[in-house]
Amino acid sequence: MGFADFFKNFTKDERALPKEAPSHWIKCPSCNALMYYKEIITQHYTCPKCNFHMRINLQDRITLMCDEGSFIEFDKELSPNDPLGFVDKKSYKKRVEENASKCGRPSSIVSGECTINGISAQIALFDFSFMGGSLASVEGEKIVRAIARAIEKKQGLIIVSTSGGARMQESTYSLMQMAKTSAALNALSQAGLPFISVLSDPTMGGVSASFAFLGDVIMAEPGAMIGFAGARVIKQTIGTDLPQGFQTAEFLLEHGLIDMIVQRKDMKKTIAQILEYFTAQA
Numbered sequence: 001m002g003f004a005d006f007f008k009n010f011t012k013d014e015r016a017l018p019k020e021a022p023s024h025w026i027k028c029p030s031c032n033a034l035m036y037y038k039e040i041i042t043q044h045y046t047c048p049k050c051n052f053h054m055r056i057n058l059q060d061r062i063t064l065m066c067d068e069g070s071f072i073e074f075d076k077e078l079s080p081n082d083p084l085g086f087v088d089k090k091s092y093k094k095r096v097e098e099n100a101s102k103c104g105r106p107s108s109i110v111s112g113e114c115t116i117n118g119i120s121a122q123i124a125l126f127d128f129s130f131m132g133g134s135l136a137s138v139e140g141e142k143i144v145r146a147i148a149r150a151i152e153k154k155q156g157l158i159i160v161s162t163s164g165g166a167r168m169q170e171s172t173y174s175l176m177q178m179a180k181t182s183a184a185l186n187a188l189s190q191a192g193l194p195f196i197s198v199l200s201d202p203t204m205g206g207v208s209a210s211f212a213f214l215g216d217v218i219m220a221e222p223g224a225m226i227g228f229a230g231a232r233v234i235k236q237t238i239g240t241d242l243p244q245g246f247q248t249a250e251f252l253l254e255h256g257l258i259d260m261i262v263q264r265k266d267m268k269k270t271i272a273q274i275l276e277y278f279t280a281q282a
């Protein structure tokens, strides 16, 4: 299997529910239990039978994390250049245009300011539906600007990741964002301000290899796939079978790579508690 096929399979959104919300019953992708769609929505897109956490879209994520009506978006109009004039099956320019018309913005990150149980914070959230939530120059810049605002306003920072990794169409420019965001996070740390990294399904590649694992607190959603290279690639490279549950949030917690697994229904409350604790120490 070539890389293109691997990537195509990888970005298939198998955990996502159908876009058109059916007015009747749906089946849990994990345990096959039948549930009423409205029930799933009130459960924040988790299965009431097996607790499977489905992927949720960006708007639902903002609703879940931020106090109602508090989110103010920044840097919405930042759009990517095409420094390499990159063309695969279609041009990068065309891909960005198509994704921008689908998602309403030319990048895979939405960033802004909000309050979380009354505590003001900077937040950046990935949108997997924009080119697999890939990290490129605009996404890196949005994160760095969110960090700058956090330092200026003495606020904490939250990044919610769901990403396939660095965007290959910008090549080195994408990889540079790993260093750029990491350096900016160091400045946030020097300012004594907290960074909470939330890993949702999936968090892979250059995102997991940089800022996503630099959180003062790193939390993940149950069952989220988190890693660098895909399991199949690693298996082929090292020529041996991988342990059960490899690259799941639970496996990472057991091996000390993340701090906690947080149920989606408890996410906002937990983040608010951590923000309160860190800012009280400042």
Ligand SMILES: [Zn+2]
Binding pocket: 028, 029, 030, 031, 032, 033, 047, 048, 049, 050, 051, 052
């Ligand atoms: Zn289920």
